Amino acid sequence: MTDVPHTPLLDTVDVPADLRKLKPEQLRSFADELRAEMISAVGTTGGHLGSGLGVVELTVAIHYVFDTPRDKLVWDVGHQCYPHKIITGRRDRIRTLRQGGGLSGFTKRSESEYDPFGAAHSSTSISAALGFAIASKLKDEPGRAIAVIGDGSMSAGMAYEAMNNAQQAGNRLIVILNDNDMSIAPPVGGLSAYLARLVSSRPFLELREIARRFARKLPEPLHKAARRTDEFARGMAMGGTLFEELGFYYVGPIDGHNLDHLIPVLENVRDSEHGPVLIHAVTKKGKGYAPAEAAADKYHGVQKFDVITGEQAKSPPGPPAYQNVFGETLAKLAQTDKRIVAITAAMPSGTGVDKFAKLHPERTFDVGIAEQHAVTFAAGLAAQGMRPFAAIYSTFLQRAYDQVVHDVAIQNLPVRFAIDRAGLVGADGATHAGSFDITYLATLPNMVVMAAADEAELVHMTYTAAEYDDGPIAFRYPRGGGTGVSLPEVPQKLEIGKGRVVRHGKAVAILSLGTRLAEALKAADTLEARGLSTSVIDLRYAKPLDEELIRKTLASHEICVTIEEGSIGGLGAHVLTLASDEGLIDAGLKLRTMRLPDIFQDQDKPEAQYEAAGLNAPQIVDTVLKALRHNSAGVEEAGARA
Numbered sequence: 001m002t003d004v005p006h007t008p009l010l011d012t013v014d015v016p017a018d019l020r021k022l023k024p025e026q027l028r029s030f031a032d033e034l035r036a037e038m039i040s041a042v043g044t045t046g047g048h049l050g051s052g053l054g055v056v057e058l059t060v061a062i063h064y065v066f067d068t069p070r071d072k073l074v075w076d077v078g079h080q081c082y083p084h085k086i087i088t089g090r091r092d093r094i095r096t097l098r099q100g101g102g103l104s105g106f107t108k109r110s111e112s113e114y115d116p117f118g119a120a121h122s123s124t125s126i127s128a129a130l131g132f133a134i135a136s137k138l139k140d141e142p143g144r145a146i147a148v149i150g151d152g153s154m155s156a157g158m159a160y161e162a163m164n165n166a167q168q169a170g171n172r173l174i175v176i177l178n179d180n181d182m183s184i185a186p187p188v189g190g191l192s193a194y195l196a197r198l199v200s201s202r203p204f205l206e207l208r209e210i211a212r213r214f215a216r217k218l219p220e221p222l223h224k225a226a227r228r229t230d231e232f233a234r235g236m237a238m239g240g241t242l243f244e245e246l247g248f249y250y251v252g253p254i255d256g257h258n259l260d261h262l263i264p265v266l267e268n269v270r271d272s273e274h275g276p277v278l279i280h281a282v283t284k285k286g287k288g289y290a291p292a293e294a295a296a297d298k299y300h301g302v303q304k305f306d307v308i309t310g311e312q313a314k315s316p317p318g319p320p321a322y323q324n325v326f327g328e329t330l331a332k333l334a335q336t337d338k339r340i341v342a343i344t345a346a347m348p349s350g351t352g353v354d355k356f357a358k359l360h361p362e363r364t365f366d367v368g369i370a371e372q373h374a375v376t377f378a379a380g381l382a383a384q385g386m387r388p389f390a391a392i393y394s395t396f397l398q399r400a401y402d403q404v405v406h407d408v409a410i411q412n413l414p415v416r417f418a419i420d421r422a423g424l425v426g427a428d429g430a431t432h433a434g435s436f437d438i439t440y441l442a443t444l445p446n447m448v449v450m451a452a453a454d455e456a457e458l459v460h461m462t463y464t465a466a467e468y469d470d471g472p473i474a475f476r477y478p479r480g481g482g483t484g485v486s487l488p489e490v491p492q493k494l495e496i497g498k499g500r501v502v503r504h505g506k507a508v509a510i511l512s513l514g515t516r517l518a519e520a521l522k523a524a525d526t527l528e529a530r531g532l533s534t535s536v537i538d539l540r541y542a543k544p545l546d547e548e549l550i551r552k553t554l555a556s557h558e559i560c561v562t563i564e565e566g567s568i569g570g571l572g573a574h575v576l577t578l579a580s581d582e583g584l585i586d587a588g589l590k591l592r593t594m595r596l597p598d599i600f601q602d603q604d605k606p607e608a609q610y611e612a613a614g615l616n617a618p619q620i621v622d623t624v625l626k627a628l629r630h631n632s633a634g635v636e637e638a639g640a641r642a
């Protein structure tokens with residue numbers, strides 16, 4: 001049961017200009033109403049809850065003090081932006097979050113002027129905000145840029161690249177470190193420990209102290225002046241903060257839920273001629289909603305839930321999720337093969353590495369949000385004789401592409417890439433779609449690229465990858481549950497570069513890669529019913545291609561169709577190249593490739609996304625029938641067979 005909360009103050013605010021009409025003493029109640037509205041909305045939509053709950057006060061304070069949208073507010077990742085969306089003209093659509101035709105679950109430029117920069121992949125906010133800041137400076141326009149970045153997102157190298165470059169922005173750039181001591185899982189690494197020390201070593205800065213520092217317009221970084229106070233001596237044994245050493249004025253730690261502190265701090269920073277400033281705000285992920293605060297994951301990502309009880313909607317029992325099939329299979333293999341190690345970039349549960357960690361904690365590495373490091377770390381492990389599995393979502397592996405090329409493929413190092421979220425992913429939309437990995441990996445020399453057609457195939461591919469030491473090997477599989485096929489007791493070692501004929505026919509051949517196989521088989525049934533005998537082949541490999549099987553198939557069928565859950569430049573391109581290189585096309589072969597459309601597809605249910613992409617069974621049938629009607633000149637002839 002979800003109630004719509006009573007929000008008299010929130011009802012008076014459509015955009016931040018309305019918010020700024022409120023008195024400071026009204027902001028606490030306003031924030032409470034905003035939090036209640038967000039809980040109510042996400043209860044009906046599902047989505048990212050914990051992170052947004054943690055920034056309700058920050059959202060109110062930033063929009064109250066800064067002149068948004070003139071001042072540019074850039075959220076890192078953007079999964080915490082629901083409160084921001086509610087008070088920037090989108091409350092009326094907030095219950096369409098992450099649905100087809102609805103609001104994106106992340107910030108998005110095309111959605112609002114209050115979203116100056118799109119996000120979803122982490123650690124981009126400081127770079128983007130710096131761009132806005134420098135542009136305003138060069139154009140001599142008023143306005144500041146504020147980046148709000150989480151402690152987890154601060155573990156990615158890109159954040160440091162930006163901070164290293166930020167001095168030139170002066171007081172035009174403000175970074176707010178939203179430190180809730182959580183990533184998706186508990187944060188890892190030295191930075192997390194450092195932040196914890198920083199927070200524990202000093203009490204929250206008192207208002208008086210903050211005012212004193214700014215009142216004196218410290219000509220030098222804050223910590224040097226503050227050293228004269230015993231508070232500093234007591235708390236900061238480690239010298240200036242990391243951020244001050246990088247040239248930022250560090251302000252903090254401050255209580256990120258205390259509006260009586262946040263407002264004056266932000267006002268001081270806004271009016272200071274010093275900068276760039278980093279405000280260290282300490283918050284709680286899931287703040288203000290008991291079920292979220294009590295949950296281990298702080299309700300990072302939730303299904304629809306009962307607002308009263310916090311109980312999330314249970315998805316109907318279905319086949320095991322691919323991520324868990326991978327994690328459990330690898331954990332079993334590692335029991336006898338001590339060379340196997342698993343690496344995740346801050347996504348232990350999403351990749352199934354948490355299942356591996358249960359049995360092999362000493363061989364599990366969560367490197368934080370650091371995909372580039374994860375890949376080259378794996379390369380080092382491989383070079384020293386280990387069998388590393390880098391388990392990284394397709395979309396997030398994009399961030400480490402040069403490491404894949406330069407550190408792994410060129411050196412032909414046997415790194416295994418377990419690529420989850422391959423293909424379209426549904427509610428996370430375009431930023432998270434795993435559309436490009438076939439294209440960007442199969443183009444690389446030395447690389448082996450497999451795609452599992454179902455969870456049984458995933459078991460075999462995990463084993464095959466474990467046993468393959470001749471160079472880099474990648475295997476991809478989609479988000480969510482499998483087909484329900486029974487899992488093999490004993491995994492098979494697949495022959496590299498060999499596909500399998502799933503169904504024999506004569507007139508039409510569908511060459512499938514990955515989980516489109518199920519749709520290909522449905523299409524074959526329809527075509528058979530129309531008198532078109534249809535072969536269905538699971539190629540299993542985008543590289544190396546099963547050239548013998550493809551050659552034979554193309555030569556013995558009237559129409560051949562390739563299909564993949566990937567963009568142009570993938571399987572279809574490689575088959576076309578083979579056919580063209582061998583003159584098979586010259587012989588009048590009717591060959592069609594089916595792949596994702598050349599657009600970024602917004603969020604929707606995955607099946608709707610594949611419908612829109614034209615990759616479901618009826619569309620396979622249409623492609624075949626259309627090809628049949630085409631004569632050798634490629635002209636559609638009416639009345640053709642079928």
Ligand SMILES: Cc1ncc(C[n+]2csc(CCOP(=O)(O)OP(=O)(O)O)c2C)c(N)n1
Pocket residue numbers: 050051052054077079080120121122149150151152153154180182183184285300345346347369371396399
């Ligand atoms: C490059 C990249 N890798 C992984 C992710 C997946 N991811 C989304 S949010 C998140 C944790 C972010 O932690 P933090 O920045 O502290 O934000 P919080 O959720 O705590 O508010 C991760 C790992 C991502 N969005 N981008």
Ligand SMILES: CC(=O)[C@@H](O)[C@H](O)COP(=O)(O)O
Pocket residue numbers: 048077079120184301350421425428479
């Ligand atoms: C915000 C973010 O990037 C992650 O939370 C992502 O949404 C997780 O995706 P899955 O739900 O597919 O694991």
Ligand SMILES: [Mg+2]
Pocket residue numbers: 150151152153178179180181182183
């Ligand atoms: Mg965090």
